[in-house]
Amino acid sequence: MKFAAVLFSGAIILAGVHGAFAQSNPADSARAAAQQLEQASLSLQSARKSRDRVAALTQTVQAYEAGLMAMREGLRRAAIREAQIGRELKAQEAEISRLLGVLQSMGSGPPPVMLLHPSGPTGTARSGMILADITPALEARANKLRVDLEEIVILRDLQQGAADDLQAGLRGVQDARTELSKAISDRSDLPQRFADDPVKTALLIATTETLEGFASGLSEIQEDGVQPMDLPDISARKGSLALPVQAQVLRYAGEADAAGIRRPGLVLAARPNALVVSPTAATIRYRGPLLDYGNVMILEPQTGLLFVLAGMETVFGDAGQVIPEGTPVGLMGGEDPKIGAILSQSGDGSGNGRSETLYIEVRQDKNSVDPNIWFRTDKDG
Structure with a gap:
């Protein structure tokens, strides 16, 4: 009976070896990501021949970014x-060893020795009944152990083979970004709502000490020569606009940073070189460096409403242009991580790969408003 109890205990312990991740399949997820990167590569080839290269290359860059993130x-x-x-x-090494030893002895021992019990025929019969009940469970647990060991081999092979997919993906997205930048600079079909006055803008920058002051003064110096143009009313889209970059929210409006400074906008954590797009159709009111915000893009989706995007390394477009929704307006800074760095951080879920920050401020009728009113974020409520 003690022997049977040991067997039953080992079977119960092995039942937990499959663990909480049994319902997920990370190997399939990685394979699907590799397929995404392959599709992005094909998309890049098609984009080079597209009539609207800017739109096609934008989708290609976003496809690469999604595939790399999934990988x-x-x-x-x-x-x-x-x-x-x-x-x-x-943790179960001792129990597994005992279980394997028992299974081996059951399979190799002579039948008379296996069935003989010291208490005689009655004990032998009882032991036989117990073994008959337990053996299927032991075999099931042994099969799960085999599956887990095989899964470890699969996962290791997958991680070792991922370097080629990552290398191709990083090379492809870099090529797509370069071609997108050129396509945007060559573009000449966008409506021009007003002609920028660089002198007035430079004077405003020189005399302004805050983003609020610059945004307020900007609309005043550009009033002359602005052509009326109907853009879609986005009032009904409050709270549903997608963030302009693939990112996670670091701080919401009014939350203090490490230095105790509170800003009225969102701070997003994005990956290096991530593409930033216009969340709606809009007029470019300003693009370029401003104060200590880095490169800034100020978009006007409708009269009296400004979206301020700050912190990009590269900005696209010219002041006065009217751009469609989803148009690239810039790229984040930083450098794409090396393959070894990605693989070494593959077990780190802390989000350390999102090293770049984009600041979003929304101004309505010259007053700052919570961007969460307009943009879809993970904030409850």
């Missing part, structure tokens, strides 16, 4: 899954 997430989950299986197997 990083797939590798992260794969590393977590492998580590979890390893920890669980290590």
